[in-house]
Amino acid sequence: MIPAATAPATAGTLEVPGARLYYEVRGSGPLVVLIGAPMGAAAFAPLAGLLAGDHTVLTTDPRGTGRSAVEDAGQDSTPEMRADDLSRLIAHVDAGPAAVFGSSGGAVSGLALVEAHPEQVGVLVAHEPPLIELLDDAGHQRGLTDDIVATHQAGDRAGAWRKFLAQAGIELPEPVFQQMFGDDRDPAVLADDDHWFGHELRPTTRWRPDLAVLRSSPARVVIGIGEDSTGEICDRTSRALAAALDLEPALFPGGHIGFADDPAGFAPRLREVLGEG
Incomplete structure (x- = not known):
């Protein structure tokens, strides 16, 4: 029986080169790290609560996003930098x-962590890493x-998100799109948008994993894909990475953000993949 989580989150900050990282810790037991990019700690809070009954669960806002301030707002956030932060x-x-679950850009951060600090990772579940350089049409995707x-830099925030979702292969009903990406949004959220489009999107999607290092790593690497992500770009990139590493992808409930859409349905599958099911 999986214990119910009742432990509250303890928040803290950590000074690292060029940034002050905000993080939260819940529960006690073996360490699980839940990471995204650009998604921060809040997106993982429900899943963290479900795991905290028998784990120490660490979540964080990646540098330059949310409550993790950076010294140089014009500096790019690379997977290597975020991996060093996680270390x-x-x-x-x-x-x-740690057992590490990274989703989207957080999966790329997790892969970089395994490459640089394999001794700190027992298992990494890299859920839908958007590594477009692994695709046959990488040049086309790079242009998109x-x-x-460029659309975001020209001031068309909604247009940039529409193009981003089109490239990703994700369709949203117009009311949902307006709620998530319309003009009436908090200034802090808009600042996160600026960081994502200006300093994180390209360094993340254009990162090239060292396949030889990942193949020989003592850390176990699992490539996760959402059951509802068929045909989306992160389904393609994840399958390309799994094939390059000679791995069979692990399927998870939901789509690209299944961990946030249905954490109660996602948590048992994550435990199973981590070897706890």
């Missing part, structure tokens, strides 16, 4: 080695990304 956070909470960034 420092894992060492700071002193509960590793450049157009998205």
Whole structure:
């Protein structure tokens, strides 16, 4: 029986080179790290609560997003930088080695962490990493990304998100799109948009994993794909990475953000993949 989570989150900050990272810790037991990019700690809070009954669960806002301030707002956020941040956070909470679940850009951060600090990771579940350089049409996808960034830089925020979702292969009903990406949004959210489009999107999607290092890593690497993501770009990139690593992808409930849409349905599958089911 999986214990019910009742432990509240304890928030903290950690000074790292060029940034002050906001993080939250819940529960006690073996360490699980839940990471996204650009999604921060809040998006993972429901899933973290479900795991905290028998785990120490670490979540964080990636540098430049949410409550994790950076010294240089014009500096790009690379997977290597975010991996170094994660390494420092894992060492700071002193509960590793960690089981790491990274989704989207967080999956790319997790892969970079395994490459740089495999001793800190027991298992990484890289859920839908958007690694367009692994695709046969990488050049075309690169051009689409450049157009998205240019659209945002020209001041058309909604247009940039429409193009981003089109490239991703994700369709949203118009009322949902307006609620999520319309003009009437909090200034802090708009600042996160600026960071994502200006300093995180291209470094994340154009990162090239070191396949030889990942194949030989002592950390176990799992490539996760949402059952409802068929045909989307992250389904394609994830399958390409799994094939390059000679791995069979692990399917998870829901789509690209299934962990947030239905955390109660997602948590048992995550436990199973981590080897706890």
